Amino acid sequence: MKPTIIGIAGGTASGKTTIAKRLYEEALKNGSVSLIRIDDYYYDKERIPLSENGKRNYDHPDSYDSNLIYEHLLALKKGMSINKPLYDFISQSRINKTETVQPSNVIIVEGIMAFAIDKLLNLYDIKIFVDTPDDIRFIRRLQRDMVNRGRSIDSVISQYLESVRPMHHAFVEPSKKFADIIIPEGGYNDVAFDILMSKIEKLQK
Numbered sequence: 001m002k003p004t005i006i007g008i009a010g011g012t013a014s015g016k017t018t019i020a021k022r023l024y025e026e027a028l029k030n031g032s033v034s035l036i037r038i039d040d041y042y043y044d045k046e047r048i049p050l051s052e053n054g055k056r057n058y059d060h061p062d063s064y065d066s067n068l069i070y071e072h073l074l075a076l077k078k079g080m081s082i083n084k085p086l087y088d089f090i091s092q093s094r095i096n097k098t099e100t101v102q103p104s105n106v107i108i109v110e111g112i113m114a115f116a117i118d119k120l121l122n123l124y125d126i127k128i129f130v131d132t133p134d135d136i137r138f139i140r141r142l143q144r145d146m147v148n149r150g151r152s153i154d155s156v157i158s159q160y161l162e163s164v165r166p167m168h169h170a171f172v173e174p175s176k177k178f179a180d181i182i183i184p185e186g187g188y189n190d191v192a193f194d195i196l197m198s199k200i201e202k203l204q205k
Helices: 016-027 066-077 134-148 153-178 190-204
Strands: 004-010 033-037 082-088 093-101 106-110 126-131 181-184
Touching: 004 016, 004 066, 004 153, 016 033, 016 106, 016 126, 016 190, 033 066, 066 082, 066 106, 126 153, 134 153, 181 190
Parallel strands: 004 106, 004 126, 033 106, 126 181
Antiparallel strands: 082 093
C-alpha cells in the first residue's frame, strides 16, 4: 500500500508538535504510523547560515539538511526504513546516535519549514497549517526555551526579534497558502483533531 505523507507546518510554538504527537499516538492504536520532526535535520551549529547581524540563523530554510529529509521521505515512501538523525538543542548539534524509523501506512512530518522547503511540497498528500496568534506563540516559545533549553530571557527575546519574527514573515506565513487544512488556535483544537483522525483512520484501513 502506498503510504500517505501528512505535512504539518506553522509558526514557532504554534502547537504543530502537539497536533503531530496527538495524531501519532492516537493513530498507533489502529495501524502503522511514523513521525518525522524536521528539527532533527538541522545542520550542526557550524553549518547554520549567518544572518545580517553575524549570528546563526536557525529560522531560515537553509539551516536544514533538506536533501537528507527528501531522501528519507522517499525511502519511507518506497517501503524502506531510515536512520533518522537526532538533534540536541543545547549543544546545537546532532548527537552520535540515530533513530530507526520503519515504513508505515501514514507518515507525519512536522516543522516550521515543512512547506517552505520547496522540494518537500510535492511529497505531501495532505498539508496542514497550525495557525496561532503571534503573541501566544511568543509567550509559549519564551517559556519553552527557558525551561527546556536553558536559555535566558534576554537571549530568547533577542533571537525572536532578530531572526524568528522576520523569518516567520518571510517564509512560514507565506507557506500557509499551500495548506489543504488550516487549524486555528494550536494543538488543542479538538474539533479539527477529530476530523483529522477520521481521515487517518480511513487511510489505515
